[in-house]
Amino acid sequence: MSILKLTGISAGYGPVRVLHDLDLSVEPGERLGLVGLNGHGKTTLLSTIVGLTGWQDGSIVFEGKEIGGRRTHGVGRKTPGIVRSGIALAPQGDAIFPGLSVKDNLDSGAYTSASWRSRKRRRDSVINVFPPLGKLLKQTAGTLSGGERRMVSVGRALMSDSKLYLVDEPSLGLAPKISMGLVAALCEIDIGEGAMIIAEQNLPLLEGRVDRMLGMHAGEIKLDVGEALGDVPPSAGGMH
């Protein structure tokens, strides 16, 4: 049985419709790469799964439980419940807590009482994945550099015992060197029977690292990744 199954998902913000009737299913133990240009709905797809879009319609079945449905208002009202049912999201940009220390930021990711009790062990394992965070635990998150913030944000998502990890644009705004390291670390984490979806604009970062790659083009899923990128080398942006 697939861990996540989307059927007929449409979603958007206000009058704008970003996703058009798309279907997707994710199997347990799978690492899925979602590739597509800016503005073609990768972030919206991830937001839809946790209920953060302006409006949405269609069925989202997570571990046999329906968490989607039709919704036209109340952005983010269902999100905490969905997140607690076992989906961890590392959102695009840094949705970290700038006034809290790195330690508190990581701890806030341990939101179930079981993971809260074992937060120390979990923190250590996150630091194993991202060694630079070890030295920064006491520092206020607002003063970190872009790469460190992204590590905190991803690390926070790893603190919970989630079944499904959604990572949105881990490379966005980072120097290639840093984003390479970040993606490599993400792809080495043991997710067991869970699954992970990485949305990424930069195709070569994911190539060969994930189990399956899907392209997104104009709010629809394309099996052919090249087509989703409009046959243009990903970072060339069409300038020839």
Added chain:
Amino acid sequence: MIELIISAAVLASMYGLVAIGISFTWASIGMLNLAQGFIFTAGGYAAYLYAQTMTNLGITEGPVMSIGLLISGMAGSAIAGLFVGSIAFLPLQDRANFRTRGLIATLAISLIGTQLWLIFFGPQSKPLPPIFGTGRIEIGSGGVSYSQLGAIVIATLMLTAVIMWMRSSRAGLQMRAMMMNPLGAAVVGVSVRVTGMRVLAISGALTGLASVMLAQTFFVSPTSGVQPLTVGLIISLAGGLGSIPGTVIAAAIVGLAEALTARYLAQSLVPFVLFGIVVLILVFRPRGLGGLLEDVRE
């Protein structure tokens, strides 16, 4: 001299309770609760009703009365806080312009609330029986009454407990997280609505505590919430909305200023002095004493 310090400390702790409620509410849910005066009076009237019932049952003093008064005041204000939340916070929370709307909604609640107290309890002030007895401890030249001492001790204990709880527990971490970044908080499973109501109940309870203890000297009347609300606002402004250390310092300054003015100048000059202080602080630090949070929030 000692009396001066004591009365300053009493005022500071009472105002501090109200101000921290306001400051805390603003920081975590982004709503400036101008119905805090209504919540304040609600606590006073709840305690008054409790005292009435007890007196009818024949109990006029003793621990049952004292603790009951405190608890009923806190409970009354917490319920009023939840009531304000369910009217002004839950329906508006994810609408556009929530800040302005929340401000107006709480103002309207306080307008209505005052009139409702007037209708149900009449314009007269209602006294409360003493909580801490009527004794007095003499220290050197001056002295301190039990009620003053009790007020200071209980306020300090409550504040410390709340701050400690905020620092160490998961719920506290969630509240602090929500102050910083509501979206990020939603992503880590913090429900803005549940946490918001929790915050309103807690700040209501703190206000209720202040209400019961201030009622020892000032009694309860429909408009008795105005003064604490104004001073609470001044303190939370001067301290920087959302900053607990800033609020505590500002409360100390304001309490001292009020006590000094009342003693050496005139009681009637108190509002001028307080206003002058807050203007001075804001001129030099536009975000208040500890107000760094605004930057962080945006």
Added chain:
Amino acid sequence: MSKTSSSPQSKHLIGRRAWRPAWPARPDRVLRRRRYFGSKRSVLKLSGQFNPKTLKREVVLTDKKPLFWLFGLFLLVAIPTAVGSERFLSLFGIICIYAAINVMWTLIMGTAGLQSFATLATVGVGSYGAAYLSITFGLPWPLMLLVGLVLGIAMGFLISLPARRLDGLYYALLTLGLSEFCRNFVTQNEALGGKFNGALFGAGRIVPSDMLTTRLGQTLAFLTTFVALLVALGVFRWINGGRIGLLLKAASTSKEDESFASAIGIDWQRARMIVFMVASGVLGALGAFYSTYIGGTSLQIFSLDLLLLMLAMIVIGGLGRAEGAVIGTVIVVGITQWFTDWGPWRIVLAGALALLSVLYTRNGLFGLKEQMREIRTRRQALHRAAQTTKYAEYLPQQAPDIHDKSLIAGRTFERELREKLRGWITPEIIEEHRRSPLGQHSDHLERILNYFRKAPIPDKYAVYTEVPFQSYRVVALSGLPGVPPRIVDDKTYGSLDEAYHAVFMRRINDLKAS
């Protein structure tokens, strides 16, 4: 390109293609327009539109507001004058004064975007200053108004000082305390009637007090308040509809707007201050006018409850609109002054109205229409989304807004055509094209090719000859003059036929994807 230096980069270089001016014959332009005398503002906003069905030009009145205003103001002045009872006249007099104050407050909160609650403080200062001077030195009423104006401007200047430094909310709270401060000041001050609980009597009146016992005098007094309201509305229109109003609208809703405004050189802080000072001046004058109207003044003007009630008026009508301020005032003052025997309940009612409008409307009574329209469009959109294909090429939400339904029909046809063609794409067809890209084809292939040929130029694929008969590449046309085609991939083709087929395959892929 500074203005002074005769730079060679002036816009009228030889050889530069002239930009195209818009011809006046466009149906959406209205040629004749009446303007207010001495200004560029037009009396009625007419607009032309082209009716795609009748193929005729139509002139429609886009903005019916001026007519409603005229009608409403007529009612406001006609009803009390016609009824003529003293209670009615004084009620409407108070309504007019409060409405004038609220209109100015709207100017501060809406146009300038400053959350100032010091309105009543300014009014009060004007009122007390004028009344005091009139009682002490026997100032006549025109000088009282002048004094009020000056005091108001001075007050506005003082209050606006912290606005530059303080954040919105801090500023709001600071000004909220100001009227409380003023009230204390008056109670402490014996000269200002501290002994009589802040009441001053015997100030000059516009309508002499011996006339006030007659119906004529009462009507005249009411008419002066109406004139005051007209003045306030005029100031509002002058500022809000003028250049400053436009500049502030570009700047005042968010931090981003402020960034944009400063990037294009708008001095929004100065504009804000100007609006604030003008509005404060008028408020001060209105205060002085209040003194001349009731022949004195009282502490009630500084009370927090009155401030809250006025806020309720603005909120009920709709924040940021003059008509909202006026209607809100009529409703709230009507309730609180007319049903005096209800006691505290009328305040509760006014508060409840304000609460309801905050909870359930987007922006008061006058936001309702917009809100209803939005709800309707959303419902329509959902309905249309259900019948998917009809509006397929437009978002269902857009479809109701498209005036020319033939566009929708055209797009729908295109989509159906594409669906049909997509069904015809088979390996045999592709193989057929690969064998002979040019020449006679089967019917289906010919139709597909015809469809490809009429594709729009931008992003249309074309073949580019690098070396004749040796290497060809596929390019995509930019569709813009001056922009070269972009090369689509790095493959080169040895013959023209291969290149043709490559272009065909790309188009087939696009057709499949669309």
Added chain:
Amino acid sequence: MTLLSCTDITLELGGRRILEGVSLDVSKAEVVGLAGPNGAGKTSLFEVLSGRQLNHGGDVLLNGTSIRKLPMRKRVELGLVRSYQRPIVPATLTVAETLKAARKAYKPYPARLTVEWAAEFVRMRTPLDAPTALLETLERRKLMLACLLLRDPQIVLLDEPASGLTGSEIDEIDLVVRKLSQEYGVAVLLIEHRLELLAMVASKVLVLDVGHIIAEGPPETVFTSPEVRAAYFDVPINADLEGNLVIS
């Protein structure tokens, strides 16, 4: 002829050094590119040059006179304008009103025809009565550019004008930049992540890293310099057929 120059700019925010000893010169009609990883201080340099950030060390000269103390709008009046990374436009106006606000921002007001010229120049394709809030990224950027250009600026600072755009949309922005510098002699200072865009339009490129300029010169030499590659592009570089650079 140097139009805009800054010398030894240092900037500290919240105890962190954002910029340290940054100097640059921009001549008339020149396109200068500014590259560097995130957090290198590119946008902060723009904030300094445009006058949004006045608390900095060093000096900023426009046409040889110091504008160090002038606020943003004064610099706009002198012909130094900037765009933002986010495509911001006023939230409550229509396109026509936005252009009118830009025209009436300060005296002397340009003629109304200038607005049409500017809109034509950036190839705006939106109805004038459309609310700006509903515009797409490309149209937003064009509107912003039109508002900036209708005052005949001397130098335009563009902060990632291509971010959020796709292939053919970038072409359009690219065209505007070229036309500005080549036909109208306007200097352009351009922040851009995508190096191939810089390589196409810029005559000089500066690379910033952690607040320092680590390389400066024509694009070909800068992008291939080992120092820059070590600090920034630690990934293989392969040149495509036209000799343009594609980082993959």
